Amino acid sequence: MLRGKSTMPINRRQLILNSAGLGAYFAFSAQPLAAADDQRATIHSKTIPSTGELLPVIGLGTNRWVAAGSKSAIDELRGTLLAFKKMGGRVIDTAPSYRTSEKALGHLIAELGFADAFFLATKVDRNGKQDGIARMQNSLEQLGTDSVDLMQVHNLRGAETQLTTLMEWKEQGTIRYIGATTSRTSQFAEMELLMKTYPLDFVQLNYSLRDREAEDRLLPIARDKGIAVMVNRPFAHGHLFSAFENQALPQWAIEMGCANWAQFFLKYVVSHPAVTCTIPGTTNERHVVDNMGAGFGEQPDAQMRRQQEDLFAAL
Secondary structure, eight states, rough: OSSOOOSSSOOOOHHHHHHTOHHHHHHHHHHHHHHHHHOOOOEEEEEOOTOOOOOSSEEEEEOOOOTOOOHHHHHHHHHHHHHHTTTTOOOEEEEEEEEEHHHHHHHHHHHOTTTTOOEEEEOOOOHHHHHHHHHHHHHHHHHHHHEEEEEGGGGGGGHHHHHHHHHHHHHHHHHEEEEOOOOGGGGHHHHHHHHSSSSSSSSEEESSOOOOOGGGHHHHHHHHTTTTEEEEEETTTTTHHTTTTTTTOOOEEEETSSHHHHHHHHHHHSSTTOEEEEEBBBOOHHHHHOOOOOOSSSSOOHHHHHHHHHHHHHH
């Protein structure tokens, strides 16, 4: 059980204000962005096993992006996207069920001239074949493109039917990679079967310092079968920030290059040998700078990962 005064997870900003102070937050946040301007500093990347293509280990989730927001909200999204790209970000994950996130993303990519800058991943969430095709065609329209890098079956809905279509679209060149997603441990058995049955390029799953069930079965299968792993919920729905609410970063974590808890949590996730990248969701420019900072500097080795696990277990 997580220790805290409330069952509601504390958010990142509250954690910063409670522990390090706002001044320290802005000082830390500026460091990775400055590092990205240094040509000697490059974000860590990992390969997609099926092709060898390199992807930065930190991506961007857009589940809260809204196309029809206020001018200040759209400006914030624009700043987030610009900061993400500036720091070497490429992988952006969206979905038609994320309200108007595909439309918001498509508009900003067109406005900023970033048509070929990103590795775009979206999803299909229908049971029937024709419904799935219509859903994916609408996604392409919203994103303003005639192809995407990765199409995923969302939360395994209609998986067998949709994967047949995805394989056809991949053959036609409309999508480059195919995959399936889950954010529910209860679906891990079904995901395991799909991984063993279909030629998946990617799986997307929930994994964090708090929620490590994927280590038991799915991550080993991904390594054995050469499937890339994209991780969602790396902060365990914010519960990790709650768990560490009253804790200061240990010195060994600072020496590892962690400027804040977000980077501590993300470095743990992407240092797993089977994980290709993670996609923390944010609409906040400062948060995306924090997140991207986890892709720079030293990454935890096996001993450091055990230290991270022990620190969490001791709470």
